[in-house]
Amino acid sequence: MKNLVIEKRGKGRPPRVTSEQVSTFDPSSIQVVRGSELSFDDSIFEPISSGTFMDLILSEQGGLMPATSMVICGGPGSGKSTVVLDMLFKMAEDGKKVLFISREMDEIGHYKYCRRMHRFANVPTLFLKNYSATVKETLEHVFKEGWDVVGIDSVAEVIDMYKDAYSTTESKAELWFLSLQGTHKKGGNEAGLNTAFINIQQVTKSGGFAGSNRLKHMTDAMCHVDRIKDSDERKVYFSKNRDCNIDTHIKFRIGMNQVEYMLPDADEVED
Numbered sequence: 001m002k003n004l005v006i007e008k009r010g011k012g013r014p015p016r017v018t019s020e021q022v023s024t025f026d027p028s029s030i031q032v033v034r035g036s037e038l039s040f041d042d043s044i045f046e047p048i049s050s051g052t053f054m055d056l057i058l059s060e061q062g063g064l065m066p067a068t069s070m071v072i073c074g075g076p077g078s079g080k081s082t083v084v085l086d087m088l089f090k091m092a093e094d095g096k097k098v099l100f101i102s103r104e105m106d107e108i109g110h111y112k113y114c115r116r117m118h119r120f121a122n123v124p125t126l127f128l129k130n131y132s133a134t135v136k137e138t139l140e141h142v143f144k145e146g147w148d149v150v151g152i153d154s155v156a157e158v159i160d161m162y163k164d165a166y167s168t169t170e171s172k173a174e175l176w177f178l179s180l181q182g183t184h185k186k187g188g189n190e191a192g193l194n195t196a197f198i199n200i201q202q203v204t205k206s207g208g209f210a211g212s213n214r215l216k217h218m219t220d221a222m223c224h225v226d227r228i229k230d231s232d233e234r235k236v237y238f239s240k241n242r243d244c245n246i247d248t249h250i251k252f253r254i255g256m257n258q259v260e261y262m263l264p265d266a267d268e269v270e271d
Contacts, residue, residue: 040067040194041187041194043066043194044065044066044067044194045061045065046061046066047059047061047062047063047064047065048063048064048065048066048091048094048096048148048149048196049062049063049064049090049091049094050063050064050086050087050090050091051090051093051094052086052087052090052259052261053250053261053262053263054083054087054236054250054261056246056248056250057236057237057238057241057244057246057248057249057250058241058243058244059241059243059244060243060244060245060246061243064087064091064149064196064198065196065243066148066193066194066195066196067185067186067187067194067195067196068185068196068197068220068221068243069181069182069185069196069197069199069218069219069220069221070196070197070198070199070219070220070221070222070223070241071155071199071200071201071215071216071219071221071222071223072084072198072199072200072201072223072224072225072236073200073201073202073203073222073223073224073225074203074224074225074226075203075226075227077227078225078226078227078234079225079227079234079252079254079259080200080225081104081153081200082117082254082259083225083236083252083259084100084151084153084198084200085100085117085120085123085151086120086258086259087149087151087198088100088123088149088151088198089119089120089122089123091148091149092122092123092124096148096149097146097147097148097149097191097193098123098124098147098148098149098150098151099124099125099126099142099147099149099150099151100123100124100125100126100150100151100153101125101126101128101139101142101150101151101152101153101158102125102126102127102128102129102153103128103129103152103153103154103157103158103161104153104154104157105127105153106127106129107127110125110127116256116257117257117258118257119257119258126138126142128157128158128161132161132164132165133165134165135158135161135162135165136162136165136166136176139158139180140180143180143183143184143189143195144189144190145189145190145191146184146189146190146191146192146193146195147184147189147191147193147195148193148195148196149195149196149197149198150184150195150196150197150198151197151198151199151200152197152198152199152200153200154199154200154201154202155177155199155200155201155202155215156201156202158177159173159174159177160173162176162177170212171212171214174212174214174215178214178215178218181195181197184197185197199219201215220241220242220243221238221240221241221242221243221244222238222239222240222241223236223237223238223239223241224236224237224238224239228251232253233251233252233253233262234251234252234253234254235249235250235251235252235264236249236250236251236252237249237250248264249264249268250262250263250264251263251264
């Protein structure tokens with residue numbers, strides 16, 4: 001039976017099948033492979049350096065690995081957006097093609113932010129609020145160009161935009177979001193770049209992850225940013241990182257037009 005769709009016939013009546021559209025299953029498309037049969041360009045093993053102590057905990061190679069999808073989460077004002085923009089700025093200075101996608105701020109908010117953190121003004125930025133009705137088409141078009149690193153602020157906002165624009169469920173919005181990133185991690189863009197994604201995520205009032213377990217499990221790394229009590233310092237660490245086995249944290253302060261990174265004190269390093 002081809003081109004079938006279910007049409008509702010009214011309250012209490014069974015659905016009626018009409019000819020319009022159908023999703024077909026092709027068994028021949030299924031592939032079971034061994035790791036020895038997989039092949040990717042060696043460039044996915046070349047870390048993207050931020051030139052800061054962050055590189056020590058991003059990967060064992062020292063930097064953000066291409067084709068990686070990581071989440072960075074923390075409370076309001078913890079500094080997660082600042083850390084992401086700082087990494088993007090320094091990676092761009094090193095010749096990498098980077099993009100920051102802002103749903104949290106509009107142009108005026110970003111302009112004010114850049115007046116305080118001057119260097120961030122050089123990071124290419126897409127203001128997603130301007131494309132609320134076409135978030136899917138907009139991101140798919142922009143990603144098609146190809147980027148080394150994309151920062152997204154924030155996952156929750158993009159998911160909500162998708163749900164509102166296409167009147168769908170959170171589950172379907174998440175599947176689209178993860179599938180889109182998966183395509184570009186594998187180089188599915190015009191430049192053939194294995195894009196690395198840094199996804200900013202919100203936390204709940206109790207400090208928990210504001211998202212489904214699917215988002216947790218389908219990303220390669222889970223990073224956390226916390227403010228240190230009674231201090232102007234913050235710390236950043238990973239609870240999960242497939243590219244690094246180092247179990248430690250990095251500290252930082254946000255100063256005038258710069259982020260100052262520090263190694264933890266000796267008594268803060270766990271054995």
